[in-house]
Amino acid sequence: MLREAFNVPNMLSLLRLAGVPVFLWLLLGPREDGWALALLVFSALTDWLDGKLARWLDQMSRLGQLLDPAADRLYIGATLVAFLVRGIVPWWLVVPLVVRELVVGVCILLLRRNGFLPPDVTYTGKAATFVLMYAFPFLLLTQGGSNVAAVARPIAYAFTAWGCVLYVWSGALYVIQTILAIRGAARTRAM
Known part of the structure; x- marks a missing residue:
């Protein structure tokens, strides 16, 4: 170990x-x-x-x-x-991502309470993290009025938009997995 x-x-x-x-x-x-x-x-x-x-x-x-x-x-x-x-980013962009984390945390607790391990990381979740990890450096580069900031800005916003959508979507998928697992366990116990 x-x-x-x-x-x-x-x-x-x-x-x-x-x-x-x-x-x-x-x-x-x-x-x-x-x-x-x-x-x-x-x-x-x-x-x-x-x-x-x-x-x-x-x-x-x-x-x-x-x-x-x-x-x-x-x-x-x-x-x-x-x-x-x-x-660097507005509050309305941060809130859905934080809510997603809280919801996934609740899902993990519910799964554990019902005897399940946390769900495996999905491809969508990995892709979301990957895209956000590319967005963040570009967002840092957008600071200031330099030519680098001007070039980085559309790239940063594109990666940020896609990363946020994928991140929230992957959270929804974890919620669906949690519901299906708990319902399946309840049906099995009822039999």
């Missing part, structure tokens, strides 16, 4: 988790957007790498299945909070 916890993919996920408070501090404290951007890109690369290594080295574990989405959610949450505080 201990060996499973300290495999390379899990260590990369733990490294990503440790980067969340540093990322938040860079955005909200000294407002070092360049360093925050570098950390966000590093996080996205290690997110991709930990999944590849887990499959390649046959080091997939239950801990890794918990750490990876936790790191994703924390980065997304931290980024949304920091961007909202700094005025």
Whole structure:
């Protein structure tokens, strides 16, 4: 069990988790957007790498299945909070994504209460996270009046729109999975 916890993919996920408070501090404290951007890109690369290594080295574990989405959610949450505080994104964009997280959290609690594990991450959920993780660096680049900001703006808004739609949709899919699982368990108990 201990060996499973300290495999390379899990260590990369733990490294990503440790980067969340540093990322938040860079955005909200000294407002070092360049360093925050570098950390966000590093996080996205290690997110991709930990999944590849887990499959390649046959080091997939239950801990890794918990750490990876936790790191994703924390980065997304931290980024949304920091961007909202700094005025990079409006509140009406943040609220549906936060509500989605709360609803998925309730679904996980309901599933556990009924004896189920959390649902597997869906392709739509992975795609949503992937698109949002591309949107966030571009949103950081939109700050200011430079030529880079002008070029980044439409790209950032496109990735943000698609990422938000996919993220909310993936949350709806988790709700549907939860309802079907609980109904199925109730039918089985009734028989």
